[in-house]
Amino acid sequence: MEKFKLDxxxxxxxxxxxxLLFVLTYYFMNRMYGMGDGSDAGDxxxxxxxxxxAAMVSATVVRILIYNAALRDDDxxxxxxxxxxxxxNQLIALKAGGFxxxxxxxxxxLATLVAGFFSNTVFFTLLGVVLFIVFLRLITKLVYQRIx
Amino acid sequence: MKTKIQALRxxxxxxxxxxxxxxxxxxxxxxxxxxxxxxxxxxxxxxxATYFGLTIEDVFDFTSEGE
Numbered sequence: 001m002e003k004f005k006l007d008x009x010x011x012x013x014x015x016x017x018x019x020l021l022f023v024l025t026y027y028f029m030n031r032m033y034g035m036g037d038g039s040d041a042g043d044x045x046x047x048x049x050x051x052x053x054a055a056m057v058s059a060t061v062v063r064i065l066i067y068n069a070a071l072r073d074d075d076x077x078x079x080x081x082x083x084x085x086x087x088x089n090q091l092i093a094l095k096a097g098g099f100x101x102x103x104x105x106x107x108x109x110l111a112t113l114v115a116g117f118f119s120n121t122v123f124f125t126l127l128g129v130v131l132f133i134v135f136l137r138l139i140t141k142l143v144y145q146r147i148x
Numbered sequence: 149m150k151t152k153i154q155a156l157r158x159x160x161x162x163x164x165x166x167x168x169x170x171x172x173x174x175x176x177x178x179x180x181x182x183x184x185x186x187x188x189x190x191x192x193x194x195x196x197a198t199y200f201g202l203t204i205e206d207v208f209d210f211t212s213e214g215e
Contacts, residue, residue, distance in 0.1 A: 082169070087189050088177040 001074075004081050008067050015060050015067075022060070026053045105133055150209040154182040156200050171195040 026049075070076045083089065112126040157167055164178045173192065180186035181196075188196065188208070197204045 078169070082172055082174060085172070086174045086177055087192060088180060088186055089174065 001077065001081065005071065005077065008071055008077070008080075012064055012067050012071075015064050019057055019060050022053060022057055101133075101137070105130070105137075108133065149187045150184050151181055152207055152209075153178065153196065156202075156207065160200065167196075167199070170199055 066080075070080045108126060108130045112123060112130055115122040115126050153167075157164065164175045164182075168175045168178045171192065172195065177186065177192075181188055193204045193208055197207045200207065
């Protein structure tokens with residue numbers, strides 16, 4: 001349990017760093033591309049960006065609060081540990097994740113094909129995403145084949 | 149896979165939550181084991197059997213698995 005406590009502490013620091021990264025990224029992206037008359041983005045895109053940013057920061061803050069509470073209470077820490085290591089939960093995540101990941105890849109490829117008829121920018125953005133997903137799947141498969 | 153977990157729990161007068169905490173899983177996992185929806189790993193089966201002071205074969209019914 002001491003090892004898990006240390007792990008939780010590291011995660012808190014990691015998430016705090018992530019919040020800082022989100023805030024800095026949003027701020028500098030807005031300064032470089034978002035403010036003033038030179039911006040191409042409409043209200044919907046602006047709103048969506050702000051929404052995503054707020055959701056990511058909120059989710060990270062909630063996680064930090066949960067971890068902090070667990071560090072102060074041994075019962076909560078044990079319950080958190082059980083939730084994360086429960087074999088049934090892990091199996092569900094594995095099965096659901098695997099299937100969802102495959103569907104995401106197929107839909108991304110289809111979207112890339114369709115986008116090619118309408119916009120070069122969207123086509124190449126989606127192509128970059130698809131190639132990244134394929135590369136990531138390959139690398140993680142190779143890594144797990146080695147370590148398991 | 150059929151198990152005797154529910155009967156053993158009632159005999160020992162313990163809740164699903166207490167058993168789950170004792171063997172290191174969630175209450176939902178114990179529920180799934182009791183209704184036969186989920187098959188425990190060897191490690192979990194051993195922990196549950198040890199908790200009740202029995203062998204794995206006493207707690208888990210393997211006769212239907214071979215079919």
